[in-house]
Structure formats: C-alpha cells, structure tokens
Amino acid sequence: MLQRDILQDLIEWKNRSHHPLIIRGLRQIGKTFIVKQFAEQFYENVVYLDLRANNSVHKAFEGDFDVNKMILSITAIQTDAHFVPGKTLLILDEIQDCANARSSLKYWDIDGRFDVICTGSFLGVKGFRAPYTRGIPVGYEEQITMYPLTFGEFLTNVGMNEDVLEYVINSIKNKTMIEETVHDSMRSLYLQYLIVGGMPEAVNTFLETHDLNLVKEIQNRILTSIKDDFGRYKDSDGKEKIDEVLKLRAEACLNSIPAQLSKEYKKFQYSLVDVKGHSPEKADGLQYLEDVGLVVRAFNTNQMTFPLEAQKIPTEFKVFFIDTGLLVSMLGQETPSKILEGEMSAYKGAIAENMVAASFAKEERKLYYYHAPSGSPELDFLFEENGEVVLVECKSSNNRMTSMKFVIANSKKYGSHRAIKIADANIGGGEGFETYPLYYLGFLQKAPKQNIINSPDFSKIVPPNKTEN
Numbered sequence: 001m002l003q004r005d006i007l008q009d010l011i012e013w014k015n016r017s018h019h020p021l022i023i024r025g026l027r028q029i030g031k032t033f034i035v036k037q038f039a040e041q042f043y044e045n046v047v048y049l050d051l052r053a054n055n056s057v058h059k060a061f062e063g064d065f066d067v068n069k070m071i072l073s074i075t076a077i078q079t080d081a082h083f084v085p086g087k088t089l090l091i092l093d094e095i096q097d098c099a100n101a102r103s104s105l106k107y108w109d110i111d112g113r114f115d116v117i118c119t120g121s122f123l124g125v126k127g128f129r130a131p132y133t134r135g136i137p138v139g140y141e142e143q144i145t146m147y148p149l150t151f152g153e154f155l156t157n158v159g160m161n162e163d164v165l166e167y168v169i170n171s172i173k174n175k176t177m178i179e180e181t182v183h184d185s186m187r188s189l190y191l192q193y194l195i196v197g198g199m200p201e202a203v204n205t206f207l208e209t210h211d212l213n214l215v216k217e218i219q220n221r222i223l224t225s226i227k228d229d230f231g232r233y234k235d236s237d238g239k240e241k242i243d244e245v246l247k248l249r250a251e252a253c254l255n256s257i258p259a260q261l262s263k264e265y266k267k268f269q270y271s272l273v274d275v276k277g278h279s280p281e282k283a284d285g286l287q288y289l290e291d292v293g294l295v296v297r298a299f300n301t302n303q304m305t306f307p308l309e310a311q312k313i314p315t316e317f318k319v320f321f322i323d324t325g326l327l328v329s330m331l332g333q334e335t336p337s338k339i340l341e342g343e344m345s346a347y348k349g350a351i352a353e354n355m356v357a358a359s360f361a362k363e364e365r366k367l368y369y370y371h372a373p374s375g376s377p378e379l380d381f382l383f384e385e386n387g388e389v390v391l392v393e394c395k396s397s398n399n400r401m402t403s404m405k406f407v408i409a410n411s412k413k414y415g416s417h418r419a420i421k422i423a424d425a426n427i428g429g430g431e432g433f434e435t436y437p438l439y440y441l442g443f444l445q446k447a448p449k450q451n452i453i454n455s456p457d458f459s460k461i462v463p464p465n466k467t468e469n
Helices: 006-014 031-042 055-061 067-077 099-103 105-111 151-157 162-174 180-196 200-209 212-228 244-261 279-291 324-329 335-340 346-362 402-409 438-443
Strands: 021-024 045-050 088-093 115-120 142-145 232-234 240-242 295-301 312-321 368-371 378-385 388-394 418-423 428-430 433-437
Touching: 006 021, 006 031, 006 142, 021 031, 031 045, 031 088, 031 115, 055 067, 055 099, 067 105, 099 105, 105 115, 151 180, 151 200, 151 438, 162 180, 162 438, 180 200, 180 212, 180 324, 180 335, 180 433, 180 438, 200 212, 212 244, 212 324, 244 279, 244 312, 244 324, 244 346, 279 295, 295 346, 312 324, 312 346, 312 368, 324 335, 324 346, 346 378, 346 388, 346 438, 378 402, 388 402, 402 418, 402 433, 418 438, 433 438
Parallel strands: 021 115, 021 142, 045 088, 088 115, 295 368, 388 418, 418 433
Antiparallel strands: 232 240, 295 312, 368 378, 378 388, 428 433
16 A cells, blocks of 8 residues: 555544545556545545546436435445445545536535535536536635655655665755765665656556556556547536547557657757647647646746746747656666666656656656757746745766756856756765755645745724724
C-alpha cells in the first residue's frame, strides 16, 4: 500500500470546517484508492457511488435536491448503503459523469449531516459534456489536484530511513555538502525514479519486482488506456461518444513531445505535430492534454521581472509530461540503461529538464523560462519566491552554466536574482548562485500562498451623516 502525502491534506480537511471536496487529476494516479483508504481509517460508515460504472444511480440526482429524497433514492438503488448523520462519508467517484451530482453538492453542504468527497478526471476538459443545466455549486465545494508520486513520496515508499531524509533536508536548508555515501544512495534512487516515474501501478510493480521491463509494459498500458479516453464526452442525452478529430489531434500532439524536447530550443512547434489542420486546430489537441492533466506548459517571458505572469508570452512555450516515467517509456529502448549509468545528456537534457518541470508543477508552482529573442541568454526555469524572481538552470551532468553566469554578471540589465543550479553534483555554489543535486527536487516545498492585498482597516470608517466624537 503506497503512502501518499495527499492523505495529510484529507485529514486536515476533515478536522476543520469544510465544504464537499473534489479531488481532480489525471486518470490512474490513485484518486479512488486514496479516498477509500482515508474513508476506511477515519469514518465509521462509507457510501461509495461509482458514477461512471453505475448509470442507474444518476436517477437519485434528477429530482429535487432535497437531501432526504436523494438518500431515499440512493438507498433504494444501492441496498447496502446506510447514511448515519455525523459518521458517514459519501464518495462520488467520477463525478464528471453526472452533472446533477456535481450540482447537488450545494445541498449536501447546506444540510451538513454528511461529509462528501468526489473524484474527477475530466472536470477541466472543455466540451466533455453538456453544460451544467442546474449550475455548479460555487462557494459550496473545495477542490484539490492530485498528481503522480513525487520523488519525495518515492523515497518514503522505498523505505528510506527517516533520519537520512531529515539529514538531507537539513543539509539543503543549511547549504552544506551531503556525506558521500548518502549522496550516492540518493542519486541512485533518483535515477531509478526517472525511469519508474510516479504512476502508482508502475511504482508498485517496481517495488515488488524491480523489473524495469514490467514497469515499461505497465507504463505503455497506462498511456494506451489514457489515449483510449481521448475525445470522450457525453451528449445532452447522457450517451457516451468520442470526438474522433479531437482524439487524433491530442494523440498527435502527445506523440510529438519527445521530439519537441530533443531540440536544442525546446519550444513547442505545431508544425512538428503530424496531423492535418492549422495551428489553432492542433492547439485544441494540446489543450486537451493539458486539461486532462497529462502535460504542463512552461511559458517564455519578455523579462525576468515580478510578476512573471505579466511578462508571459502566451504563444511561446515548452510542453512537459507531468510524469517523467511516462516520457522515458516513449523514448528509445536503451534509455533506461543509460539513465542508470548516469548518462542523461541524451535527448539534449530533456529528461532532467522534464523532471524539474514536473516537480515544480506538483508543488503548484507556475512554470516560466527565459529565452532571449537572439537565443542568448536562455534560462531553463524561472519561479517566484517572496515577490522575487528566482533563476534556475538544470544540467543533466555538471556542465558550466554560461547563460546564468552572464545574467548574474549583468545585473544592471537583468536585475539581481537568487540563482539556483540543479545538476549531477553535491550541494555547493559559486559567485552569485547555489548548486543542488538533482534529487534536491524531492525536497521542494509547496509554493506559499501569499496575500497580495492586506486586509483593510475598517475601524475608522464613519457611517454617512455621522461624525466621530
């Protein structure tokens, strides 16, 4: 049984005042499993409804959104279901398949006798189904995104000693070199994670067998299963259909990504997508991949200034897999053996760069980079921290970082920034930058949520026609 960090988020949700929770994310990342595990540990009673597999239960949400009536209908259809006030968790699995169930969350929330958790894989997909005729419960639901296992979670599940993890965390925090045997062990596990990735079935198979051929078979099967769902939607009558054109475009965009990342400049080009259509039409396929949670984009910026979103160039971006293991499974047969030997310079550093992008995305950091119109300087990633822009260079070996040093040396033009080099090296640094090992990515903290606007002081506001004494 894999240990997942999201379990702590669910515990925190339960222990505070809360609304119904929706867990969204890519298919086959373990959403249903973690919710059932959570329910078994923390609730005396559980009602589980699979809204994709069981269309008959949709009828429970077609009438009035009166909670007692919905309970009556659910228990009539699912005779083993029992609702015990204050002790029951209602799980609505694959909620995107029943729009009325999503609309009903407002009334479960207002009623307040039962906790509700939903899972959904296609909630962000435009055109997946007919519009919500009875509304989306804005203000009556919470959402959280689940991702494949991070490298930190991978370390926990391979049984890494907690004292060792604490030692590495403190070394990173204090910027002190990591002892050689620990460094070598962490590096070895990191290389294994690059191949295995974080899809739960692939990780479980690796932990049980350490057979990378089996892992690749599972990764290929996962990709095939995800592709089979491309273009799936429900019409106004609730019948499942496939948008064949969208499916072809999404598959073509997906298949082009390894080649796109193998270029010197990894900007995504629609001209390299092998499918009929102009760029705006192919863009629908790429947007679909992003909406289902399979890929993330990093956008080029005009300048390295805060806020980066204001500097974003919407038409110029790179595309990365949310799971590096799935990317590796699409590369050459010899790729895993090269990775285990520490040879990651193949594909022009695409594997190491994808790992950085996926790690940042899982920690809910927006992805940006800087590529000057002239081509130089080029910085792999930019992110924001405490109102400042941080520069990141990723090196699959320990190569020199010409662009970052140039930017640091020209602070009058580019500004002064914290600079990080992530490389196949130990903790260290140089003039104006810090160096961290590749496995540093497993110890990232989630991007802090900042209050950009301070709370106003209302104490001195005087009502109309009145004056202060």
